[in-house]
Amino acid sequence: THPTYKTSYPPHDPLLLNCFQAASHRTALIMAHASALIASPMTTRAAVKVQLRAPVSRVLTTRPVRKARVVGRAMHRCMAAGTDEEDIALLEKMLERAKERAATAAVSAAPADTGDYSGASFNIQTFNAISPVGLQKFPTGKYKVSGEVSELDDQPMSIMLRSHKLQVEEVAPTVRCIARCGAGTNNIPVDKMTELGIPVFNTPGANANAVKELVVCSLLLASRGIMEGHNHVNTVINPEEGHDYAKVSKRIEADKKFFVGQEITGKTLGVIGLGQIGARVVEAALALGMKVIGYDPALSLDAALMLPGDRIQRVDDLSDLLKGSDYISVHVPYIPGVTHHLLNAETLRLCKPGVHLLNFARGEIVDGEVLKGLYDSGAMTGKYISDFSDPFLMGHPRHLVLPHLGASTAEAEENSAAMAAETIKSFLESGSIRHSVNFPAVKLPMVNGAIEARLCIVNKNLPGVLGNITTFLGDNNINIAQQINSSRGDIAYTVIDMSEVPSDPETLQADLAAKCEGIISSRFLSDPFNTHLGKPGTFFNVTWDETNN
Numbered sequence: 001t002h003p004t005y006k007t008s009y010p011p012h013d014p015l016l017l018n019c020f021q022a023a024s025h026r027t028a029l030i031m032a033h034a035s036a037l038i039a040s041p042m043t044t045r046a047a048v049k050v051q052l053r054a055p056v057s058r059v060l061t062t063r064p065v066r067k068a069r070v071v072g073r074a075m076h077r078c079m080a081a082g083t084d085e086e087d088i089a090l091l092e093k094m095l096e097r098a099k100e101r102a103a104t105a106a107v108s109a110a111p112a113d114t115g116d117y118s119g120a121s122f123n124i125q126t127f128n129a130i131s132p133v134g135l136q137k138f139p140t141g142k143y144k145v146s147g148e149v150s151e152l153d154d155q156p157m158s159i160m161l162r163s164h165k166l167q168v169e170e171v172a173p174t175v176r177c178i179a180r181c182g183a184g185t186n187n188i189p190v191d192k193m194t195e196l197g198i199p200v201f202n203t204p205g206a207n208a209n210a211v212k213e214l215v216v217c218s219l220l221l222a223s224r225g226i227m228e229g230h231n232h233v234n235t236v237i238n239p240e241e242g243h244d245y246a247k248v249s250k251r252i253e254a255d256k257k258f259f260v261g262q263e264i265t266g267k268t269l270g271v272i273g274l275g276q277i278g279a280r281v282v283e284a285a286l287a288l289g290m291k292v293i294g295y296d297p298a299l300s301l302d303a304a305l306m307l308p309g310d311r312i313q314r315v316d317d318l319s320d321l322l323k324g325s326d327y328i329s330v331h332v333p334y335i336p337g338v339t340h341h342l343l344n345a346e347t348l349r350l351c352k353p354g355v356h357l358l359n360f361a362r363g364e365i366v367d368g369e370v371l372k373g374l375y376d377s378g379a380m381t382g383k384y385i386s387d388f389s390d391p392f393l394m395g396h397p398r399h400l401v402l403p404h405l406g407a408s409t410a411e412a413e414e415n416s417a418a419m420a421a422e423t424i425k426s427f428l429e430s431g432s433i434r435h436s437v438n439f440p441a442v443k444l445p446m447v448n449g450a451i452e453a454r455l456c457i458v459n460k461n462l463p464g465v466l467g468n469i470t471t472f473l474g475d476n477n478i479n480i481a482q483q484i485n486s487s488r489g490d491i492a493y494t495v496i497d498m499s500e501v502p503s504d505p506e507t508l509q510a511d512l513a514a515k516c517e518g519i520i521s522s523r524f525l526s527d528p529f530n531t532h533l534g535k536p537g538t539f540f541n542v543t544w545d546e547t548n549n
Contacts, residue, residue, distance in 0.1 A: 122428050122528070125149060125156035127164035130181060131410075134417020137425065157540075158424050161187075162416075168192050173542050176523065177427050179420035182207060182407055183276075184362070185437050186334060194491055196544055197458035197520030199439040201423045205276035206415035207407035211360055212280040214406055215329055216288070218385040219269070222327065222356035225259035227400060232258070265289035270325030272318070272342070273332035273361070274299055279306040281329055286311055295321045296332075318342075322350040327358065334362035341367040348374060356382040360406045363388030372396060429528050431456035431495050440486035444495040447481060453498040454525040455509075460518040461492040468516040469494065476511075478502065491520075501526060509541040519543060 121144040126135075135145055144153050145160075155174040159166070162180070165187045171178070179201040180188060190200050221227055233252060241247035269285045271278050274296035285292050292312045296303070307314075315321050322328070328351070332339050343357070344367040359366055368390035374380040375398045384393065385400045393399040407416065419435070426432045431454055432443040444454075459465050466485050473480060479499040486493055502508045505524040513519045524539035 121153055122158070123152040123154050123156050124158045124160055124424065125152065125175075127159070127161035127166070128181075130160055130162065131413045131417035133414040134181065134419075134421050137418055137421035143425075157428065160417075160420055160424065162413075163187060171196070171198070173544075174540070176540065177201060177424060179203075179424050181413070181416040181420045184333065186362070190438050194438040194489070197491070197542070199427065199433055199436045199493075201420065201427075201435050202437055203416040203419040203423075204435060206419045207409075207412035208276040208280050210409040210412035211277045211331075211406045212284055214360060214387075214402075215277075215281050215358055216284050218358045218360075218400075219264050219285075219288075219327060219356075221400060222358070222383045222385055223264055224261035229256075229259045264327070267291070267326040268293060268324055270295070270321040270328040272296070272321065272328065272330045274307060274314075275303050275331065276306075277360075278329075278331035279303060281331065282307060282312055290327075293321045293324055318347065319350050322347055323352075325355060326352065327356045329358040330361045330365055332361055332365065334364050339365050341365070343367060343371075345370045348380070351380070352382075353380055354382045355380070357384045357386075359384070359386040359388065363390060366390070368392040429525070430454075431523065431525055433493065438488065439491060439493055440488040442484055442486050442493050442495060444482065444484045444497065447497055451497070451525055451527065453501040455494075455496045455498065456523045456525060457494045457496070457512075458520045458522070459492050459494070459516075460520065461487040461490050462518045465492065465516065465518045466494060469496075469512065469519075472512055472515055473498070476502075476508065478508075505539045506541075509539060513541055513543050 121142055122138075124138065124143060124145045126145060126147045138145055144151075146152050149156060149172075155172050157174055157176050159171065159175055159178045160181065161178070162182060166178070166189065168189055171193070175198060177199045178188060178193060181203055183202055183204055183206075185200055185202055188200055193200050232255065233248075237248055237251045237255065241251055266289060268291040269281075270293045271281055271285075272295050274282065274294050278294070278296065282292050282294060286308065294307065294312050294314045295316075295318050296314075297316070328343075330343070332342065334340070339362075342365045348367070348370060357366065357371075363386065366384070366386070369392040371380070371384060371390075372392045375396065381398075383398050383400055385402070387402045387404045387406055389401055390399065407413070423435050426434065430444075430446070430451060433439050434441055434443070457469060459469075470480065470483075473496070481497040481499045483494065483496040485495075502524075509522045509524060512522060521540070521542045521544075523541075
């Protein structure tokens with residue numbers, strides 16, 4: 001990328017095309033490859049000078065107005081000094097470097113090393129297109145990943161998805177967990193999965209930066225009439241002035257008065273929800289010179305530590321934020337009965353008339369019918385920017401709707417997929433739970449750096465179940481080396497390390513489920529890739545599967 005011209009030099013550059021048309025075939029060939037070399041992200045200016053000689057390298061440092069003249073001189077000198085042999089050598093060097101770059105990319109994209117393992121695999125079913133960067137976290141051979149069950153070695157043990165609306169009938173009894181590559185889990189029947197003893201994971205924070213950047217963009221869109229001005233040029237000025245350059249230029253200057261905006265520096269941004277995304281929005285707004293009011297009644301300790309406490313005004317009453325904000329950005333999950341229509345008739349009337357609303361969380365958090373009435377009556381004059389449509393604001397001039405772009409960056413998709421893959425691996429191989437929306441966070445350290453005999457039990461959160469489990473194990477002469485138990489709502493999860501590997505894990509699990517009321521499922525874990533104990537995921541007992549069948 002040329003620092004002055006501020007663009008790359010692709011082969012379709014108009015000035016280079018003019019040179020191609022006026023030059024011999026031989027020179028055009030040289031210049032085409034010179035352009036490709038210059039545009040390559042792996043090429044430095046020094047490399048260009050070495051391979052293309054000084055005449056052509058001068059294109060890199062020439063001012064835009066002189067580019068065509070310098071290209072012509074470079075072509076002339078190349079024709080005078082070059083030979084067919086030199087051309088061939090140059091092309092061979094470029095081909096060699098291209099092969100080297102391809103080899104390097106292949107190595108960096110290679111899945112994790114699997115060593116000498118050649119046994120059965122954990123089977124992961126995917127819905128949607130999942131980033132290959134994330135899928136590479138699954139070691140080839142030890143994990144089989146496919147969107148088609150028929151292409152897996154056996155029935156799926158985990159499901160990985162993005163936006164697919166998962167149906168209960170798509171979840172086989174063999175599924176141990178479900179991971180959503182993203183923060184929201186509205187597309188997964190979480191309550192039913194909890195009932196079936198299946199943890200649902202998400203990837204909090206993986207797309208936070210992407211959403212934050214879109215919020216910053218929307219602050220400017222709300223303030224400066226950018227989209228309206230762009231549409232005015234294309235749909236009004238150009239047609240009315242017959243696409244005449246001189247007339248259009250004059251009209252653009254004259255019509256700027258219709259789109260006078262305001263600067264965001266010194267204005268107050270209210271941030272509702274101070275989690276991974278909200279905290280980043282706070283930092284960005286402060287960096288832009290804004291004042292920030294934050295509200296989050298469920299703020300965790302980890303999230304609180306991310307906040308610049310001395311530079312943000314935190315309030316305990318949402319009304320204080322609404323009354324004092326020039327802009328309001330929403331970053332809370334959608335929870336029916338809790339955050340449904342959080343911005344409603346009562347709360348919206350507390351806002352400043354010109355407040356701008358930014359919603360990249362969930363559409364249902366804003367009452368669109370009430371908001372439309374306030375806009376139409378003139379009670380509110382700001383804009384509402386979201387990446388969700390609203391049935392009452394369809395086509396409304398104050399509602400700027402974007403495609404659902406919040407997490408739609410390559411980096412966010414890669415981060416989300418990688419985090420989901422690591423979470424699935426940890427759960428399948430060690431029983432650890434993190435980033436779950438329906439299960440408690442549980443991690444039991446390994447004894448001597450390995451898992452020898454671990455029992456992971458999902459049960460209803462009822463009195464006496466844990467006691468019954470430990471009593472059963474004692475009656476079967478099984479010593480408990482260590483254990484951890486935690487619960488969340490109606491579900492409890494217990495991880496027990498036994499001192500020795502039981503002689504028949506499968507029978508042990510079946511007897512445990514039969515004699516201890518409230519158990520939903522259990523898994524026996526050891527070294528998952530030690531084939532003498534069975535293939536990965538062999539010992540999985542599900543009580544509800546027998547009931548349903």
